[in-house]
Amino acid sequence: MWHGSTDSGVAVSMKISHLSRRSGVPVPTIKFYLREQLLPPGVPTARNQAEYDESHLHRLRLIRLLAGVGMMSLASVREVLAAIDSRCLSPHHLAQIVSRALLPEQPAPPTGAEAEDLAAEQVDRIITDAGWCIRGEAPERESLVRVVAALEALGVPIRSGWFQPYVEAAGRLAVREIDQQLSGDNGPTVVARVVLFEVAFAIIRRMAYTHHLGMRTAMDTPER
């Protein structure tokens, strides 16, 4: 596909077109990322020549991973990259930043504050029942309040304990994931792991859903 090139060789440095070929990202887009400071500049060898290395390739791949698979905006990508670059962050803090960058930042729709408060109460109960210490201003809490409010507006009663299985499952998976990455992972790897696990589980969930729907409904598949 990339007609050979030095992909498996010891190419410690390359020009932009080479970087483009190895990453699959078009040259103008790489230039754009450079301009946006998502990608650090290469080391200049002349007025209009610069050399890029493996680190640029890795970062380029990471950007495409975050934006493509993780569906982050470039602004969020920038934040995550900044977190990676500031080496003073533990892998765990880093993971949390990524996790939060993954959740949609809805601009707080003007929902009636009445139902909102009731939902907030429910959410708080869920959180305390779970034994979690989540701060009140956490973006996760905000989002969940909105969702619960919507559920209740729909007539789905959120009895206490309703979310128990979800909470338990989430807890188990979280512990597992954290254990997995406790070992010596560097910044980018932690980030990529978090994103990919998140997305992978969402897909698996959908697969399970589809399968069990198929089980219940013993019919031909609708084929879209």
Add this chain to the structure above:
Amino acid sequence: MWHGSTDSGVAVSMKISHLSRRSGVPVPTIKFYLREQLLPPGVPTARNQAEYDESHLHRLRLIRLLAGVGMMSLASVREVLAAIDSRCLSPHHLAQIVSRALLPEQPAPPTGAEAEDLAAEQVDRIITDAGWCIRGEAPERESLVRVVAALEALGVPIRSGWFQPYVEAAGRLAVREIDQQLSGDNGPTVVARVVLFEVAFAIIRRMAYTHHLGMRTAMDTPER
């Protein structure tokens, strides 16, 4: 908030401004949705007058739910609404359509087909191990293959059985959700349920993650 109005009364019909007030959606946007055929036209009473009813309000809320909470494009919203309107679909088929509308339709990045095949093999093993019957062309499978390929490119080995806990958890939750909605739900309710469950669990997962990270790292929270 909506200065009283007939929100709790028996308003079977209303004008566009009333619809706007009760839904919180600005009039121009409602007009836009009407133009885009996301919202059916009201019953005309004169050349430039039409009456809207509760069904319009519900649909409007559903549109905002799908687009806002579910983060669907209006194109996907349109598909889902069409599925609701074609009454020949079982709740299960409907749920599946929604579930698929929720997953991102990435335009298949030009990844090397080599790693792709290897990942496809892994994914197939995961699926068969889980005992699921997912068709090879299912969009879920496609997406998962891409994610697994990315994971492997990152050096995260996907041994067989690695995803076991995920698969089991997903299965349990799926069964639970399907059970919940087996009873007499109408189209819109099924759709809203699927979307809200999906989003809610994603948030709960993130909460669990944050909590357990906090447990491991007994430090002050970074506060973004």
Add this chain to the structure above:
DNA sequence: GCGAATGGATAGTGGCGATCACCACCCGCC
């Protein structure tokens, strides 16, 4: 009767993620 609201239609906005165009320059190769 008259101001405000309505429907219908066309045009415009703002943000985002690239992509194009241009240009001086530099490298490799004949």
Add this chain to the structure above:
DNA sequence: GGCGGGTGGTGATCGCCACTATCCATTCGC
């Protein structure tokens, strides 16, 4: 030595999307 294509840097431009804005003849409601 020269020439053709690649290179960096920059500003402009594009396409898409989800809305908004503007206008106008009509019509409602008081």
